[in-house]
Amino acid sequence: MGKGCVKMGVEFEPVIGLEIHVELKTKTKIFCGCPMEFGGEPNSHVCPFCLGLPGSLPVLNKQAVEYAVRAGLALNCEIVPYSRFDRKSYFYPDLPSAYQISQFYFYICKGGHLEIEVNGEKKKIRLNRIHLEEDAGKLLHSGSSITTSQYSFADYNRGGSGLIEIVTEPDLRSAEEARIFLEQLRAVIEYTGVSDVKMEEGSLRCDANISLRPAGFSQLGTKTEIKNMNSFKSLERALEYEIERQREVLEDGSVIVQETRGWDEGNGITTSMRTKEEAHDYRYFPDPDLPPIVLEPEWIEGIRATLPELPTAKKERLAKELGLSAYDAGIITGSKALAEFFDECVALFKEPKIVANWLMGEFLSLLNVNNMEIQESKIAPQQLANLLKSQKEGEISGKIAKTVFAEMFASGKDPEVIIKEKGLVQISDEGALAAIVEKIIVANPKSVEDYRGGKKNALGFLVGQVMKETKGQANPGLVNKLLQERLN
Ligand code: ADP
Ligand code: ZN
Ligand code: MG
Numbered sequence: 001m002g003k004g005c006v007k008m009g010v011e012f013e014p015v016i017g018l019e020i021h022v023e024l025k026t027k028t029k030i031f032c033g034c035p036m037e038f039g040g041e042p043n044s045h046v047c048p049f050c051l052g053l054p055g056s057l058p059v060l061n062k063q064a065v066e067y068a069v070r071a072g073l074a075l076n077c078e079i080v081p082y083s084r085f086d087r088k089s090y091f092y093p094d095l096p097s098a099y100q101i102s103q104f105y106f107y108i109c110k111g112g113h114l115e116i117e118v119n120g121e122k123k124k125i126r127l128n129r130i131h132l133e134e135d136a137g138k139l140l141h142s143g144s145s146i147t148t149s150q151y152s153f154a155d156y157n158r159g160g161s162g163l164i165e166i167v168t169e170p171d172l173r174s175a176e177e178a179r180i181f182l183e184q185l186r187a188v189i190e191y192t193g194v195s196d197v198k199m200e201e202g203s204l205r206c207d208a209n210i211s212l213r214p215a216g217f218s219q220l221g222t223k224t225e226i227k228n229m230n231s232f233k234s235l236e237r238a239l240e241y242e243i244e245r246q247r248e249v250l251e252d253g254s255v256i257v258q259e260t261r262g263w264d265e266g267n268g269i270t271t272s273m274r275t276k277e278e279a280h281d282y283r284y285f286p287d288p289d290l291p292p293i294v295l296e297p298e299w300i301e302g303i304r305a306t307l308p309e310l311p312t313a314k315k316e317r318l319a320k321e322l323g324l325s326a327y328d329a330g331i332i333t334g335s336k337a338l339a340e341f342f343d344e345c346v347a348l349f350k351e352p353k354i355v356a357n358w359l360m361g362e363f364l365s366l367l368n369v370n371n372m373e374i375q376e377s378k379i380a381p382q383q384l385a386n387l388l389k390s391q392k393e394g395e396i397s398g399k400i401a402k403t404v405f406a407e408m409f410a411s412g413k414d415p416e417v418i419i420k421e422k423g424l425v426q427i428s429d430e431g432a433l434a435a436i437v438e439k440i441i442v443a444n445p446k447s448v449e450d451y452r453g454g455k456k457n458a459l460g461f462l463v464g465q466v467m468k469e470t471k472g473q474a475n476p477g478l479v480n481k482l483l484q485e486r487l488n
Helices: 062-074 175-192 232-251 297-305 311-322 326-333 336-348 352-369 381-392 398-411 415-421 430-443 445-452 458-469 476-487
Strands: 005-007 010-023 086-089 099-102 113-118 121-134 138-141 152-155 162-168 204-214 224-229 259-264 269-275
Touching: 010 175, 010 232, 062 121, 062 162, 062 175, 062 297, 099 121, 113 175, 175 204, 175 232, 175 311, 175 336, 204 232, 224 232, 224 269, 232 259, 232 269, 311 326, 311 336, 311 352, 326 336, 326 352, 336 352, 336 381, 352 381, 352 398, 381 398, 381 415, 398 415, 430 458, 430 476, 445 458, 445 476, 458 476
Parallel strands: 224 259
Antiparallel strands: 005 010, 010 162, 010 204, 086 099, 113 121, 121 162, 138 152, 204 224, 259 269
């Protein structure tokens, strides 16, 4: 299905808004001094405050405020000079104080937008706001859910971690667009350095609100909210499923129930979790233990001055100044680590297109196959640059370069060492090659005859045989020349 879904004459338009939680990479939690480390022995990073014990008091982490402002500036938000914390009451064992400290009435960043590119077209997605809040702990149930379990374990290590929640306006119009938005938002946040933004580790989490309306209508339909998607692909799949489900309900003449639904990755479906709470159910009220956040314009401008070049600007620069295609520039800048690797490599080997091809071809596919991030790879930019130099100078052939690269990837060894150890230096010695050329000619009289009879592509076959004989080490240009000389 494309953007709209046509059936029985009514075309429905999906309307999607996302709520994105980003865990801030501060050293300590947002209201106490406990370390912010992923994992760890359960309940080892806790104190009386983040365990919700009476009598303990919060102290706001300044770096969390700075990070929220930094993210807000990168996303074109208005930074609000006065904001405050509110208590959001809810009772669930992942929240020992039975309220979450969040921002409801006065939040830190207002509005904003991110310009995304979907299939070559630019589109501005508006943000509603960004607010600061604390994270809840993690529960591990003995059964499949809390209601069907005999007992559950509670780990409060994550409880009290600093989060920003980014809320979009309902501007997204397809599952694909939502996935692309989240990917591009992830890149922006990654560039600002305020979070690791890893969906698998939960430092980037996304809930999706989705409704349908007849195409052309401006009024919003009743929405559902989908939770539990832990990859970009599952966000897209969950939305595709939910769009179809809602369309069938509406075509049946029924109505959508406003509710929270969970994505079931294994079965590829969404299921009802609970009917949706309203804001008044949370009994929001100002937290009496925390003073308001008052920001000076100079302080905000100081943060703006330290923002790095962001993905969109960088992408345009790579296309304009280095001649990369928009597509290539988009992939290279889609991850900060990849973009940095590219920059460092190009500084040492000044052929951006060749570097981009290697990164997007060999490198990304090896990372993919091994399910690794570029930061985890053993290859340094300097090593790739050296490999590409060897190829350019004719020391090794393109084919051998790929073999060497795979070896570099596996062992982290320098290309020079691998080339030497394995004796992979390209054979450019005319005498040595002439002997092999002779051997191939004698062994393939039919092809020789074809070539002389006018079938010029027989030459390609013969070059291939020489390459095979030399395990890819012969200099192909030289082989070509020698064969032609010998045959003509
Ligand atoms: P709620 O009160 O249910 O939390 P909000 O108005 O705060 O709803 O919006 C939450 C998210 O849902 C936002 O990203 C918003 O853009 C999106 N949203 C709101 N209404 C709709 C709708 N009818 N269809 C799709 N998305 C919506
Ligand atoms: Zn603590
Ligand atoms: Mg809301």
